[in-house]
Amino acid sequence: MSVIEAFRRTPGLAPLPDHGESIEHQLAALHALQHEHPMWSCRLLTAFAQGALSRDDIRHVFSQYHCYTSSFTRFIAAVMASCDNDLFRAQLAQNLWEEGGGCEPARRHAQIFRNFLRDSLGIADVAQIAYAPHTRHFVREYLAQSQSADPVASAAFLAIGTEGIVSRMYTMMRTGLVRAGIAESELEFFDIHIACDDDHAVTLENMMMSYAGQPGWFDTCAAAMRRALDLRMEFFDSVFEDLQRARIHPIVLRMQARESLAHGRRDAELCHRPGGATIAMYDNEVARLNIKFTVERLPLAAEVLDPRMVRIPPGKFNEKHKHAHETLIHILEGSGQVLIDDRVLPVGPGDSILVPRWAMHQTQNLGSTAMRFLAVTDFRLSQRALVGDATDYRMNADIDASRRH
Ligand SMILES: [Fe+2]
Ligand SMILES: [Fe+2]
Incomplete structure (x- = not known):
């Protein structure tokens, strides 16, 4: 042709x-x-x-x-x-x-x-x-x-x-x-x-x-x-x-060097923070979609890990979103369910969930008390590997799957 x-x-x-x-x-x-x-x-x-x-x-x-x-x-x-x-x-x-x-x-x-x-x-x-x-x-x-x-x-x-x-x-x-x-x-x-x-x-x-x-x-x-x-x-x-x-x-x-990278690091960098302080990172509230949550970063000087603390008030959800990094969710307080693509997984304190890369997911607090969970991601690895396309694809009030850093 x-x-x-x-x-x-x-x-x-x-x-x-x-x-x-x-x-x-x-x-x-x-x-x-x-x-x-x-x-x-x-x-x-x-x-x-x-x-x-x-x-x-x-x-x-x-x-x-x-x-x-x-x-x-x-x-x-x-x-x-x-x-x-x-x-x-x-x-x-x-x-x-x-x-x-x-x-x-x-x-x-x-x-x-x-x-x-x-x-x-x-x-x-x-x-x-x-x-x-x-x-x-x-x-x-x-x-x-x-x-x-x-x-x-x-x-x-x-x-x-x-x-x-x-x-x-x-x-x-x-x-x-x-x-x-x-x-x-x-x-x-x-x-x-x-x-x-x-x-x-x-x-x-x-x-x-x-x-x-x-x-x-x-x-x-x-x-x-x-x-x-x-x-x-x-x-x-x-x-x-x-x-x-x-x-x-x-x-x-x-x-490959097999050398400890702990040498010379301060305790804070090793994230030894009894009762630990966190750094506010992201929050959103969209009444129409029942969304309300906050994300804080645990200030850990890691190469690939990026742990975050997520809080969702009773009856609220975080956004439905997906991203290049994988995430281990560990529920500390509260109960509800995690949606991963087309699956619904009930969760309560002590439960863990793995969210694979690019899986659409959302956490819903269906209880009467606040939900708090640790989300450990390898964001820093995906950010390095993808040269800029490691961003979250989040849903907000106006634009589904809009792109955010
Ligand atoms: Fe996520
Ligand atoms: Fe020229």
Whole structure:
């Protein structure tokens, strides 16, 4: 099935004209295909958009990304070399000129990116960056595709597959950078690209459009664009998996080291708190749903455990919710029932219940006295492993399964 055929069969997209109909419609179809590509919802961009990345995560992502930004002018030069139209080559030369900082080579984009690495992320010497094999593969493939002997393919690859995504992609990244505490004034690299790469995309798109009408033009453009987005998604997925490993690996090393981690800890950190104080964490009250409860955190400096004390007044419930962490509930006072997915488990003092990951659950106090239970979760592990998607999915008055931290 051809790309255009696949597009026609995609539900929810505007009807596509036949080959031979308006070229503008075919261009709109290419843009729609780009817009729908799964790269946009890959885990790394999602983590950026959620503001879930730490400064360490961001340092890793952009140290690898430097391999790409410092090669970018090579991709443009490669497309120029296969372009047989001197007007388009002149316009691409203008793109290159801007990428190169114009009359100020110190302001070339690759250098502005290095300044960002140095000043905002503390990477002073890019020569020290160890590029992962998947990073080198990404950049090598990018260059190979830009050098394609078919000018339609190379133009589409760099036009709608690359320059045309910059504004949206860097806007998502920018959200994550700001949320990680990086000052807006340090985001020049992202701001200039959000502002100017649409012009660069138009130049390349005009070049791509100049071949429209050639047999197979649409399918060639769509395939080249998809190749660019697939390559980027593959790279982003690999970088994301690096982040997950980097977040979990120190725990694994400490497990393997067989050394006590109690050394040097204060009693309070070991949670030796006779009568123990707790820290208020979360509460909610929704009269319509009979919800009323409080959650306090036991201040325990654990690696993966996150124990909480939950209190529910007589006749009230906590929210129906689910989350990435697993939970051991131990009832201290009161009686009622715990709902886990479609099961109902009666509980009273001394009872324990395990809530597996992502099981929908709710605790209901059906007695005439307050209910109090200990909920020991491995929230800190799921938070590390999922890079930002360990949040609770709670029900509240207005939105079912709304997301909360
Ligand atoms: Fe640039
Ligand atoms: Fe829960």
